Amino acid sequence: MDGGSIKAVPANRASSIDRHVGARIRERRIMLGLSQQQMADMIGVTYQQAHKYERGINRISAGRLYEITRVLNVPITYFFEGLETSEDDPMNPRQRMCLELARNFASISNQRHQEALSQLARALAAQQ
Secondary structure: OOOOOOOOOOHHHHHHHHHHHHHHHHHHHHHOOOOHHHHHHHHOOOHHHHHHHHHOOOOOOHHHHHHHHHHHOOOHHHHHOOOOOOOOOOOOHHHHHHHHHHHHHHOOOOHHHHHHHHHHHHHHHHOO
């Protein structure tokens, strides 16, 4: 009929995108030191729903994704970064270690200890 028809996205590709977006949400949440429960409370859903978002089991509506961007303080494009290259790639050990480091750093309540750890990381990086 018209030349501007929209092609449907195959279901398996859409679910891989959902998983990618969910993984990015999880990564950012961990970087900020938030639990799933805390994030769920902040975006107005149950813990179970937040868990399903992060696993890519449930799709996230545009309005909910906008709310998540506000809570996690990132632009909406953050959730789609790396999508073209990482289709279903599992997190490598270095990425996992960086996320764990960010989570542990965020859980340090003593400001002086955080600063000392930050200085240590800078010093070690400078030795490379």
